[in-house]
Amino acid sequence: MVHTISILSLLVVSFVSFLSVEARFAPVILVPGLAGSVLEARLNRTEAPAWYCSKTSKTWRLLWLSLQEAALPVCLLDELAVFYNATTGRYSNQTGVEIRPMDWGGLGGVESLDPSLPQITPVYKSLTEGLKKAGYAERVDLFGAPYDFRLAADGLEQVGFFQNLTNLVEHAVVSNEGQAATIVAHSLGCLVSLSFLTGKSQEWLDKHVSSLVAISAPWGGSVTALKGSISGDNFDISIIPHDLLRPVQSTAPSGPWLFPSPKHWGDSVLVQTGKHNYTAKDALQLLKDLNLTQQAAVYPRVHNLTYPLPKVNFKVHCMYGTGRDTDEGYVYDVDAFNASAPSAPSKVMKGDGDGTVNTRSLEACKELGDKATLKFFGNASHTGILADKRLLKEVAIIATGSRKSGPWVDINTLLQQA
Ligand SMILES: *[C@@H]1O[C@H](CO)[C@@H](O)[C@H](O)[C@H]1NC(C)=O
Ligand SMILES: *[C@@H]1O[C@H](CO)[C@@H](O)[C@H](O)[C@H]1NC(C)=O
Ligand SMILES: *[C@@H]1O[C@H](CO)[C@@H](O)[C@H](O)[C@H]1NC(C)=O
Ligand SMILES: *[C@@H]1O[C@H](CO)[C@@H](O)[C@H](O)[C@H]1NC(C)=O
Ligand SMILES: *[C@@H]1O[C@H](CO)[C@@H](O)[C@H](O)[C@H]1NC(C)=O
Ligand SMILES: *[C@@H]1O[C@H](CO)[C@@H](O)[C@H](O)[C@H]1NC(C)=O
Ligand SMILES: *[C@@H]1O[C@H](CO)[C@@H](O)[C@H](O)[C@H]1NC(C)=O
Ligand SMILES: *[C@@H]1O[C@H](CO)[C@@H](O)[C@H](O)[C@H]1NC(C)=O
Ligand SMILES: *[C@@H]1O[C@H](CO)[C@@H](O)[C@H](O)[C@H]1NC(C)=O
Numbered sequence: 001m002v003h004t005i006s007i008l009s010l011l012v013v014s015f016v017s018f019l020s021v022e023a024r025f026a027p028v029i030l031v032p033g034l035a036g037s038v039l040e041a042r043l044n045r046t047e048a049p050a051w052y053c054s055k056t057s058k059t060w061r062l063l064w065l066s067l068q069e070a071a072l073p074v075c076l077l078d079e080l081a082v083f084y085n086a087t088t089g090r091y092s093n094q095t096g097v098e099i100r101p102m103d104w105g106g107l108g109g110v111e112s113l114d115p116s117l118p119q120i121t122p123v124y125k126s127l128t129e130g131l132k133k134a135g136y137a138e139r140v141d142l143f144g145a146p147y148d149f150r151l152a153a154d155g156l157e158q159v160g161f162f163q164n165l166t167n168l169v170e171h172a173v174v175s176n177e178g179q180a181a182t183i184v185a186h187s188l189g190c191l192v193s194l195s196f197l198t199g200k201s202q203e204w205l206d207k208h209v210s211s212l213v214a215i216s217a218p219w220g221g222s223v224t225a226l227k228g229s230i231s232g233d234n235f236d237i238s239i240i241p242h243d244l245l246r247p248v249q250s251t252a253p254s255g256p257w258l259f260p261s262p263k264h265w266g267d268s269v270l271v272q273t274g275k276h277n278y279t280a281k282d283a284l285q286l287l288k289d290l291n292l293t294q295q296a297a298v299y300p301r302v303h304n305l306t307y308p309l310p311k312v313n314f315k316v317h318c319m320y321g322t323g324r325d326t327d328e329g330y331v332y333d334v335d336a337f338n339a340s341a342p343s344a345p346s347k348v349m350k351g352d353g354d355g356t357v358n359t360r361s362l363e364a365c366k367e368l369g370d371k372a373t374l375k376f377f378g379n380a381s382h383t384g385i386l387a388d389k390r391l392l393k394e395v396a397i398i399a400t401g402s403r404k405s406g407p408w409v410d411i412n413t414l415l416q417q418a
Helices: 002-022 073-079 125-133 153-158 161-174 188-198 202-208 223-230 280-289 293-302 359-368 389-401 411-417
Strands: 028-031 039-043 061-064 082-085 090-093 097-101 142-144 181-186 209-215 316-322 324-331 347-353 372-378
Touching (some): 082 293, 125 389, 161 181, 161 202, 181 188, 188 209, 223 324, 372 389
Parallel strands (some): 028 181, 316 372
């Protein structure tokens, strides 16, 4: 009799704990890369660059990226302008323009760039679909941390992003039985996450973060970032003119943060004109020669926000693609740079990388120390990797495996469904 009761109660107890454990994954927080967050704007302007640009909007509306808005780039680019005041050391939006990340904490700001065209502008969509099939749920144990990617870490601090991220991570951990979070970041988001995490105490890290998954991280910068400032980068989308985005790319503080670091490029010539050769060490001179006064002013603040790379005391899983032609240098068909933007480079030197970030920069993950591990995927591209099944599988294993206990999730079935 006694025996029966204890077996019964044991069954009940284990059934109940099975149910409660099943609903409790260790939380995952997604931090996107450059241009990978959805941004919204609210306007109250007295001036606009063209008669057809809106001056006011009562509610927040989609700014980046609305493919419809992008058809009127004059308005979009003016609304995206960001300013730096060297006297106060503070950044500001365009006058009369407010900008915020869409759906903070949820997935609306990180799944796809234009939420009305998710299939052609995916960001983390494949990953969130896979994790949801495994049982993850938005704002329960799966969160998005979109941000104003025009800014470097100093600007993100100013606009309250790091405070927001601290609150989000703490909320995710507390509401999931104290299980530490996995932060998954892509590209620029890896530098943002590194800045965030290195600002935290060891005690906070131990309690809140099980690891950083750093996908396609430009740890040592990238040569393509130089092209963005010099002549503009259309991300190789042929229907976009090469210099369409230059007004933002040549003023945004995140640009010089991503410039190739002198440590990793040494004396290699990265940019050539008739009269001058520029190496990574000459980046400030390059900005001055192009009369990019704002980026020249922010360069001393941002170029070493994450260089030299610190040794970290939290786990980092670096994952990246290799084996794709990646820009290693540019020749511009001008005698010397001046204040007018040159045409696209006449010659592009290529090396190995993920198509956007150079291998030496991706591999600099090693410099983070013993807690960092590297995994590369042949022929995966910088952004295409976010839909690569090899990567999705690794991330799912890390995320679900960091759970304290609970039912086994069959990753292969999960991926076949995704
Ligand atoms: C718009 O800006 C003007 C000043 O330029 C201000 O007086 C007005 O209150 C603002 N409107 C809203 C809705 O914020
Ligand atoms: C920078 O800020 C200072 C102090 O608020 C202000 O006086 C100055 O006009 C600002 N400069 C620009 C270019 O807006
Ligand atoms: C842009 O606008 C938002 C919303 O008003 C504000 O919170 C943020 O600080 C602004 N960004 C900058 C760089 O000033
Ligand atoms: C911070 O979080 C609040 C919601 O709690 C959101 O409204 C705001 O846009 C966020 N700002 C930034 C810079 O992330
Ligand atoms: C720039 O570098 C190239 C190749 O490294 C070299 O051929 C050229 O003479 C250099 N030009 C100047 C102005 O130093
Ligand atoms: C250089 O830029 C400054 C503003 O940033 C502008 O006032 C100046 O006219 C520019 N110089 C040339 C030669 O265009
Ligand atoms: C960053 O570089 C500036 C010079 O550009 C230097 O004054 C400063 O000490 C450097 N900061 C760090 C943390 O290395
Ligand atoms: C500036 O450089 C362009 C080539 O990018 C050239 O055509 C133009 O003549 C130069 N302007 C001056 C004032 O030197
Ligand atoms: C690498 O990927 C590209 C584009 O996705 C494809 O065209 C090419 O065949 C692939 N190469 C290899 C060796 O798989």
